[in-house]
Amino acid sequence: MTTQIIPSNPDSIKTRFTYSFVRALKKLNKSRGASVSPSMKETYRRYHMIRVASYASMASAVGSKRAWSRAVLWKIRNRTSHRALKKKSRIHALTRTKVRENPRSDLNFHQENDLRKLVPGGEGMDFCRLLNETAHYIKCLRTQATTIVVVWAVVVVGVIVGRIGDGCGGWVEMSVTCDK
Amino acid sequence: MDIAVKDANIEPEKGNENPINYHATNMSSDWPLNENILTNTSLGIIPTGNSIVESSVCSSALMADSFCPQIWDQPVSVQSLGYCDVNVPNNARTKDNFGPTSASTGWIPDAILRECMYLPTFPGMVPQSMPHFLADSSCIEREARFSCFSGENFGDMMNRYIVPENLNSNSHVLASMQGQHDVFASGGRKMSMTESSKEAFLPSEYGTEGSPLKNKKTIESSPFSRVEAKLGVGTLANDSNEVEFSSRGDQELEGSPRESSGKGLGSKKRKRTEQNRELDENNRVPEPSAETAKDNAEIQQKSDWNPTSTSKPAGKHGKQGSQGSDLPKEEYIRVRARRGQATNSHSLSERLRREKISERMKFLQDLVPGCSKVTGKAVMLDEIINYVQSLQRQVEFLSMKLATVNPLLNFNIEGLLTKDTIQSCIGSSSSLPFPPDMIMPYLPLHQTPPGLIQPGLSSFGISSNALRRSINSPFTSAFKESTSQGLSLWEDELHNVVQMEINSSAPLSSQDLTGSLPPGHIKAEL
Numbered sequence: 001m002t003t004q005i006i007p008s009n010p011d012s013i014k015t016r017f018t019y020s021f022v023r024a025l026k027k028l029n030k031s032r033g034a035s036v037s038p039s040m041k042e043t044y045r046r047y048h049m050i051r052v053a054s055y056a057s058m059a060s061a062v063g064s065k066r067a068w069s070r071a072v073l074w075k076i077r078n079r080t081s082h083r084a085l086k087k088k089s090r091i092h093a094l095t096r097t098k099v100r101e102n103p104r105s106d107l108n109f110h111q112e113n114d115l116r117k118l119v120p121g122g123e124g125m126d127f128c129r130l131l132n133e134t135a136h137y138i139k140c141l142r143t144q145a146t147t148i149v150v151v152w153a154v155v156v157v158g159v160i161v162g163r164i165g166d167g168c169g170g171w172v173e174m175s176v177t178c179d180k
Numbered sequence: 181m182d183i184a185v186k187d188a189n190i191e192p193e194k195g196n197e198n199p200i201n202y203h204a205t206n207m208s209s210d211w212p213l214n215e216n217i218l219t220n221t222s223l224g225i226i227p228t229g230n231s232i233v234e235s236s237v238c239s240s241a242l243m244a245d246s247f248c249p250q251i252w253d254q255p256v257s258v259q260s261l262g263y264c265d266v267n268v269p270n271n272a273r274t275k276d277n278f279g280p281t282s283a284s285t286g287w288i289p290d291a292i293l294r295e296c297m298y299l300p301t302f303p304g305m306v307p308q309s310m311p312h313f314l315a316d317s318s319c320i321e322r323e324a325r326f327s328c329f330s331g332e333n334f335g336d337m338m339n340r341y342i343v344p345e346n347l348n349s350n351s352h353v354l355a356s357m358q359g360q361h362d363v364f365a366s367g368g369r370k371m372s373m374t375e376s377s378k379e380a381f382l383p384s385e386y387g388t389e390g391s392p393l394k395n396k397k398t399i400e401s402s403p404f405s406r407v408e409a410k411l412g413v414g415t416l417a418n419d420s421n422e423v424e425f426s427s428r429g430d431q432e433l434e435g436s437p438r439e440s441s442g443k444g445l446g447s448k449k450r451k452r453t454e455q456n457r458e459l460d461e462n463n464r465v466p467e468p469s470a471e472t473a474k475d476n477a478e479i480q481q482k483s484d485w486n487p488t489s490t491s492k493p494a495g496k497h498g499k500q501g502s503q504g505s506d507l508p509k510e511e512y513i514r515v516r517a518r519r520g521q522a523t524n525s526h527s528l529s530e531r532l533r534r535e536k537i538s539e540r541m542k543f544l545q546d547l548v549p550g551c552s553k554v555t556g557k558a559v560m561l562d563e564i565i566n567y568v569q570s571l572q573r574q575v576e577f578l579s580m581k582l583a584t585v586n587p588l589l590n591f592n593i594e595g596l597l598t599k600d601t602i603q604s605c606i607g608s609s610s611s612l613p614f615p616p617d618m619i620m621p622y623l624p625l626h627q628t629p630p631g632l633i634q635p636g637l638s639s640f641g642i643s644s645n646a647l648r649r650s651i652n653s654p655f656t657s658a659f660k661e662s663t664s665q666g667l668s669l670w671e672d673e674l675h676n677v678v679q680m681e682i683n684s685s686a687p688l689s690s691q692d693l694t695g696s697l698p699p700g701h702i703k704a705e706l
Contacts, residue, residue, distance in 0.1 A: 029586060047576075047583035054579055111561035118568045128533065131540035134564060138547050141571040148578040155585050 013061045014143045020057035022151060028053065052076060058144045068133050069140075071121025 028049055059072040115130060116122040119137050122130050541560055545551045548567045551560060 025582070025586070043580075043583050046586060047580045050579040050582050050586075051576055054575060111558060111565060114565050115561065115568070118565060118572070128536050128540065131537065131544060134568065135540065135544050135547055138544070138564075138568060138571065141568070141575065145571060145574045145578060148575060148582065152578055152582050152585065155582065159585060 013140065014147060016061035017057050017144060018147050018151070020060060021054055021147065024053035024057055025050070025151070025155075052079075054144060054148060058140055062136075062140055066133060066136055067121045067125065067129070068119055068137050075120065 028046070055072055056076050059069040059076070062069040064070050064073075112127055112130070115134060116125075119130065119134050122133060125133065537557075541557060544564055545560060548563055551563050
């Protein structure tokens with residue numbers, strides 16, 4: 001019974017995620033061209049694309065083994081073109097959920113629903129499977145967050161160093177002396 | 181009991197299919213063959229007891245090895261067999277032919293075991309006359325069982341092995357089987373028996389291993405004795421169950437002749453009764469009547485022998501079946517459920533489900549930080565939901581940060597985001613001393629991204645070496661020299677902060693951070 005709870009290898013997932021995420025970032029920067037003035041709209045669009053890229057690379061790193069990764073990939077693939085289809089499937093999923101409703105879990109029904117909404121693909125599962133998926137999803141989210149933090153740190157440091165290299169060295173020294 | 185033991189021992193043999201089915205069928209295939217030979221050789225009675233079991237299992241193991249390509253992983257040990265008490269059927273011993281007149285109340289398997297001992301050389305198993313030494317209701321039940329077993333094995337083995345010697349015996353066995361089924365009919369349990377026998381005697385159907393065979397086995401398993409099925413399922417569950425089953429099996433066999441579980445107790449039903457037995461050791465669950473046998477047969481078709489799911493479908497289907505037999509059961513069983521628990525199979529399955537859910541919840545408790553003290557499903561679920569939401573928000577926030585930082589990057593990004601940096605990223609992220617949750621309170625406190633670098637990086641435990649590595653790769657040496665001074669300054673401050681963090685076990689508050697920032701803190705405006 002515990003076979004379902006055996007965690008998948010986090011290192012490989014992390015590696016795959018990092019590679020695909022960094023690749024996506026590179027692609028994003030290439031398409032964006034030179035440094036654009038960070039308007040709100042532009043920033044928001046970038047944010048959205050980076051977010052989608054992170055979820056997509058996470059889901060592809062996990063593969064199709066998990067229901068939530070499959071749901072995420074499906075959502076991303078059909079995001080733009082099949083919005084109507086998604087609505088239909090969501091309705092189907094909701095009806096399925098209703099069928100599978102367990103009157104025995106009335107106490108936690110509210111939370112169950114919330115969890116279903118949170119975990120991608122959690123609409124059409126029974127509670128037991130939902131908990132499984134939640135556990136794996138939490139693990140992957142955590143690795144995703146830590147990896148993105150590191151990527152961001154590297155990027156920021158690179159930016160700073162780049163600024164320094166661009167001739168802002170004097171400026172840095174000035175700020176240092178000012179603080180003193 | 182013997183069967184249970186055999187089932188348990190044979191279990192690891194077959195890996196490709198449901199172990200229980202295969203093992204049971206393997207064993208049963210052994211028995212008929214042995215029986216045949218025994219009848220021919222008219223071997224004497226083997227002393228019963230564990231020795232028989234051992235020897236039989238060993239011999240069956242031998243036979244299994246001879247015809248089974250799989251490795252007998254589990255050594256047949258005395259200990260494993262020790263827990264089953266073998267009731268030697270008096271009749272079976274005396275019967276050379278193991279005819280239907282044998283009034284063996286004990287174990288058919290005993291006889292079979294004996295036969296098994298003497299048939300080490302027969303690779304091919306002919307499902308045959310095992311049943312034909314079953315005279316009792318119990319015998320009949322076992323007979324039906326074995327017929328089913330043998331039927332399954334027949335097809336299985338026939339495909340694999342050609343045993344010309346057994347061909348004649350095959351026909352003989354078939355005839356005997358049919359005869360036995362007639363006996364069954366006389367016993368009044370014809371319906372389930374004949375059904376099962378018909379299913380058993382379709383060797384053409386059993387041409388292939390795999391799921392079709394498995395399904396058929398499940399169908400045929402309906403006439404299997406309760407004990408076998410339960411034992412089979414019990415092996416899946418745990419050893420304690422096995423022991424209980426075996427002991428119960430003893431009781432059963434010795435008990436009333438109504439133990440014609442072969443009637444067609446569905447596997448699920450058996451599972452249900454298993455669970456009942458878990459609660460009550462004095463269970464004497466009478467086998468279901470013919471109607472329930474039919475139900476079980478139908479249920480069996482739907483049932484799944486998958487070990488991981490036996491409990492669940494067993495519970496569910498057991499519900500249906502048991503409801504029909506609740507009344508007749510009451511007459512015979514004094515089921516002692518757990519204190520304050522209902523004995524309804526419905527509640528049993530629900531209890532199983534609840535146990536599964538609680539198991540998963542415990543696992544989630546370990547995942548979610550700060551949930552060890554929390555008790556109760558509702559609160560745990562709340563915590564889990566909050567954690568998932570916070571993680572998702574974190575990812576979104578970080579991607580927003582990346583989005584703001586990205587446009588500031590020059591064309592160095594390709595150089596930055598090389599494999600080296602990725603490796604250092606992976607290494608750093610794996611060495612993060614704090615969960616990313618702790619990053620979140622820091623990040624919103626600072627307006628400028630650079631302000632986040634030091635506390636953020638120190639939180640991450642990113643060594644300056646890793647940073648240096650990542651930064652150095654895209655830059656030329658000349659550039660490095662010019663920036664080395666500023667970088668070293670920055671690195672010194674980073675070191676300070678990192679050491680501070682390392683020293684302090686508690687998470688740094690915002691005041692600590694701002695207060696503890698060294699005076700040389702670089703405030704690069706991005």
